[in-house]
Amino acid sequence: MSSVLERFLRYVQIDTQSDPNSETFPSTAKQRNLSNLLAEELRALGVADAHVDDHGYVYATIPSNSDRKDIPVICFCSHVDTSPDVTGENVKPIVHRNWDGSDIILPDDHSQVLRIGELHDLDQQIGNDIVTASGSTLLGADNKAGVAEIMAAAEYLLANPQIKHGDIKILFTPDEEVGRGTENVDLQKLGADFGYTVDGEAIGTLEDETFSADGVKITIHGVSTHPGYAIGKLENALKIAAEILARLPKDTLSPETTQDKEGFIHPVQMEGIQEKAVLSFIIRDFTVAGLHEKEAFLKGIMEEVLKAYPNSSGEFKVQEQYRNMKEVLDQHPEVIKNALTAMERVGLNPIQRSIRGGTDGSRLSYMGLPCPNIFAGEHAFHSKLEWVSVQDMEKAVEVIVELATVWEEK
CATH class of the missing domain: 3.40.630.10 (Zn peptidases)
Structure with missing residues (x-):
């Protein structure tokens, strides 16, 4: 051998x-x-x-x-x-x-x-x-x-x-x-x-x-305009995406703060320009119910952040990965x-x-x-x-x- x-x-x-x-x-x-x-x-x-x-x-x-x-x-x-x-x-x-x-x-x-x-x-x-x-x-x-x-x-x-x-x-x-x-x-x-x-x-x-596993992709559609004349108009998709990330818990629900049978929400990629930004996440839990809870929590963060940006919108798409x-x-x-x-x-x-x-x-x-x-x-x-x-x-x-x-x- x-x-x-x-x-x-x-x-x-x-x-x-x-x-x-x-x-x-x-x-x-x-x-x-x-x-x-x-x-x-x-x-x-x-x-x-x-x-x-x-x-x-x-x-x-x-x-x-x-x-x-x-x-x-x-x-x-x-x-x-x-x-x-x-x-x-x-x-x-x-x-x-x-x-x-x-x-x-x-x-x-x-x-x-x-x-x-x-x-x-x-x-x-x-x-x-x-x-x-x-x-x-x-x-x-x-x-x-x-x-x-x-x-x-x-x-x-x-x-x-x-x-x-x-x-x-x-x-x-x-x-x-x-x-x-x-x-x-x-x-x-x-x-x-x-x-x-x-x-x-x-x-x-x-x-x-x-784990059971899903992927989530959040797409933010902001409002782009010339930065020199942006007052009251610009809604920067990159900043909106950053706010979503900033609202994730610091002491729970992340790979670095969980163990054993605890699941997490983990951002893995961010890309975009001021008009459009895309956040990619992996969601992990040992039960499908736990996955759905975390996805609902993340979607709630997105919706709450977007309330401050009335002319912007967000898409929330879930992709099943494995069970x-x-x-x-x-x-x-x-x-x-x-x-x-x-x-x-x-x-x-x-x-x-x-x-x-x-x-x-x-x-x-x-x-x-x-x-x-x-x-x-x-x-x-x-x-x-x-x-x-x-x-x-x-x-x-x-x-x-x-x-x-x-x-x-x-």
Whole structure:
């Protein structure tokens, strides 16, 4: 299973950053560079049907080698794109062998430092091999760690036919980071009964609950005029938008002030001129009712601000993004039970928990493919301090292989 590190180091050097403002699919053509490579490598391993479709998805099948005919078809899924939040161009991965617990100062920007006490779970990695970027980019462990782990597990299963399993489907998706990862996936073509995204954080974690998520776009139409003759006429859309932002609570309802099962309202982009301004938000909560409450609160702020600008108007548009997958997964307890069994068999103490985020599995579950999220080992994602442990990646490969055998047995 040693191929996981070599694969990971290659994959992260391929820029696959997605673009939330693009109207194409995938949102960036460069994502196909990795997708094409993965399909080629799978075919080289003997996966005859591996291919990239017109939308940039990689589909592949590892055929069953079991005499049993009643084994559910399972799928392992990861996404090839990286976050738009930090550049993914010219990633230079660094392996810090046998890390002794001291500060890891990244060479391209000495202000970027990995320290115990500041980064969650880092204190559990002393003696392990830590992979980081160089300080000027993200690493791309989200989700190329998962991609590399699925690829390494596929290689291992194909090289060890004595390990019995049913049909295994592989799905690599684009555009997960911009909320469009499953937009054009063909589940009939995929042909799986159950799935697992490999896109989680700490070793041993199994996530069966996610946020429910919406996007909100507020468009302000102000009144523009020459600033030299604007008295009593000008209603600056940029200032109106700024007032809306200023009225958001300072001590609650934001990512920086919430935790556990608390949701938030998060502005992610502002653009415009004095005539028109657009504010983009993401809304998160573990219940749909909670989403609606937050959206009503935000709309109320917009309407209250606009009262002072009688000649201006606002549009408030909500776009559903994904829903909490727990409602689906609770109807298929075997999906969770088998994953927990696989983790225990490879020596882990599994941790079942919620994720303050979403995965492709959120949408896949509601599309008809129950799909919890298992750990990939990625940490501090969407930042220049992103890191992953080689040993955690290797253990994830073991879990994927073992999970295939659990389904064959049961």
